[in-house]
Structures are given as structure tokens and as C-alpha cells.
Amino acid sequence: MMNRLLRWSGLALGTVVALAIIAFGVVYMLSERILGRTYEVPIVAVSIPTDPAAILEGRRLATVHGCFADCHGKQGEGRVMFDRPMIARIVAPNLTTAVRRYTDAQLATIIRQGVRPGGRSVLVMPSEAFVALTDADLGKILAYLKSLPQMAGPGPLVSPGPLGRIGLVAGKFKMAAQLIAKAIPPPEATTEEAAFGRYLARTTCAPCHASDLRGASNPDFTSPSLQVVTAYSQDAFTQLLRTGVALGGRNLRTMSPYARTNLSHLTDAEIAALYGYLHALPDAAGH
Numbered sequence: 001m002m003n004r005l006l007r008w009s010g011l012a013l014g015t016v017v018a019l020a021i022i023a024f025g026v027v028y029m030l031s032e033r034i035l036g037r038t039y040e041v042p043i044v045a046v047s048i049p050t051d052p053a054a055i056l057e058g059r060r061l062a063t064v065h066g067c068f069a070d071c072h073g074k075q076g077e078g079r080v081m082f083d084r085p086m087i088a089r090i091v092a093p094n095l096t097t098a099v100r101r102y103t104d105a106q107l108a109t110i111i112r113q114g115v116r117p118g119g120r121s122v123l124v125m126p127s128e129a130f131v132a133l134t135d136a137d138l139g140k141i142l143a144y145l146k147s148l149p150q151m152a153g154p155g156p157l158v159s160p161g162p163l164g165r166i167g168l169v170a171g172k173f174k175m176a177a178q179l180i181a182k183a184i185p186p187p188e189a190t191t192e193e194a195a196f197g198r199y200l201a202r203t204t205c206a207p208c209h210a211s212d213l214r215g216a217s218n219p220d221f222t223s224p225s226l227q228v229v230t231a232y233s234q235d236a237f238t239q240l241l242r243t244g245v246a247l248g249g250r251n252l253r254t255m256s257p258y259a260r261t262n263l264s265h266l267t268d269a270e271i272a273a274l275y276g277y278l279h280a281l282p283d284a285a286g287h
């Protein structure tokens with residue numbers, strides 16, 4: 001009796017293990033197909049300025065957009081952003097080697113279209129925000145990155161773990177090229193200054209607050225809709241971006257340090273334009 005029970009439970013366990021292996025095999029195959037999918041995008045040449053003023057402005061723009069002093073490491077050397085073997089290992093690659101490996105047009109396509117030479121999409125890179133970068137701003141950012149000395153970094157390794165692959169197959173994680181295709185742009189602006197504010201919000205805030213600026217959620221953080229700016233005076237908004245101190249003297253876990261190291265490099269005119277646009281941002285229903 002006991003023996004038979006044991007035999008049955010052994011068989012049941014074996015079946016469960018076999019099914020799990022088959023299920024994971026299917027997920028692996030489907031996720032490989034998503035990771036390997038190629039996208040056809042136009043390769044657009046950008047001209048890279050070489051004058052020192054443009055390179056200096058490129059440093060500021062690279063900081064404000066988080067390419068430098070954040071995602072890709074303190075000095076563009078790359079950074080391990082996320083490392084949980086079950087979900088994924090995500091390394092923002094070394095930019096000082098990337099600018100030497102790729103042509104200017106290839107770099108522009110990776111940054112704005114999220115697509116590498118060969119047509120595969122990048123993962124995690126917020127190209128759905130950078131798709132709106134002007135040639136002039138992108139040219140200055142690249143000019144600055146190309147002026148950096150080559151540095152040693154952690155290597156360009158992005159490898160999804162089992163849960164990351166399930167997320168890819170279930171459509172919870174998306175490739176950069178997929179995100180660009182489904183990105184919702186923020187509401188149109190009504191004045192020229194507001195249009196500049198919209199451009200800035202779209203390219204500097206959208207990487208964390210979503211392409212439509214309605215807030216985002218990921219394993220790292222949850223960010224609110226930027227309609228919260230309607231509660232801010234211009235002074236309080238300036239204080240948040242320059243010092244990281246939010247309304248009521250609050251220190252925010254992700255936003256505050258990012259404001260101090262990156263957004264504090266926004267100019268007064270840029271902060272005013274951002275405020276003008278965001279303060280008047282209609283709610284998600286358009287009111």
C-alpha cells in the first residue's frame with residue numbers, strides 16, 4: 001500500500017517537472033523569437049558639431065537626458081542597472097566604446113529608433129522618449145560622448161532570466177522598437193513656449209513618467225502622472241528640479257536624487273517652459 005502510494009506520488013511529481021520543463025521550453029522559444037525580431041527603420045544621418053561650445057552644451061544635454069551621470073554610469077562607462085537572475089540582468093552599455101564601434105547614423109538609429117545595425121531592437125533603452133530628439137540636440141550629445149576618453153566598463157550584457165522571458169512572451173516587458181510603435185505622445189501644446197516645454201517633457205521626463213506623461217510603473221519605481229505639476233507653483237517646481245525637494249519638503253526616493261544630479265542642469269528658460277506646459281496639462285480625460 002505504502003509502496004504504491006510512493007510510486008504514484010513519484011509519478012505525479014515527475015509529470016509536473018516534465019510539464020514545467022516543456023512549458024519553459026516553449027516560453028524560451030517564444031521569447032527568443034521576440035528578442036531576435038528585426039525592424040526596418042530608416043537610417044538618418046546626423047551632423048556632429050565639433051566646436052567646443054557645442055560639445056559643452058552636449059555634456060549638459062547628455063546629463064539632463066540621463067545618458068550621463070545616471071543610466072550609463074557616472075561618466076558614460078556603463079552600469080549594471082538591474083541584476084536579479086530570475087528576472088533579468090540589465091547593463092546599460094559603455095558609451096565610450098559604443099561611440100567608437102558604431103557610425104554616427106547607426107548611433108542615431110539606436111538612440112531614436114531603438115534599433116541596432118542588423119535590425120534587432122534594444123531592450124530597456126527609453127527610445128520611445130528619445131524618438132522626439134531633434135537632430136541638433138542629438139548631434140551635440142553625440143559630439144560630447146565622442147569627446148570622452150575610452151573607459152573600462154561592465155560590458156554590454158542584457159540577459160533576460162526565466163521571469164523576464166515570461167514577461168516578454170506575455171507582453172509585460174516590451175522591446176524598445178515595440179514601445180515606440182505603441183507610444184502615445186503627450187497632448188499638443190498651444191503656444192510656442194509650451195511647445196518647447198512639451199519637447200523637453202517628452203525627451204527628459206518621459207523616460208520615467210511614460211511617453212504620454214501619465215506615469216509609469218516598473219520593478220524599480222512607480223512615478224505619478226505629471227498632471228501633479230498643476231499643484232505646484234513655479235517656485236516649488238523650480239525647487240523640485242534644482243534641489244530634489246518636493247512639495248511639503250518631501251524627499252522622494254527616485255525623483256529627488258535624479259533631480260539633483262541630472263535635472264538641476266536644466267536652464268531657467270527650460271524650467272519655465274516645462275512649467276508652462278505641465279502646469280496646464282489636461283487630465284487623462286482631456287479636461
Ligand code: HEC
Nearest residue numbers: 204205208221222223224228246247252253254255256258
Ligand atoms: C529617473 C526617472 C525620472 C525622471 C527622468 C523624471 N522623474 Fe519625476 N519622478 C520619478 C519618480 C519615480 C517619481 C515618484 C517619486 C519617487 O519615487 O521618487 C517622480 C515624481 C515626480 C513628481 C511628483 C512630486 C511630488 O509632489 O510627489 C514630479 C512633479 C515630477 N516627478 C516631475 C518630473 C519632471 C518635470 C521631469 C522631467 C523634467 C521628471 N520628473 C523626470 C522619476 C523620474
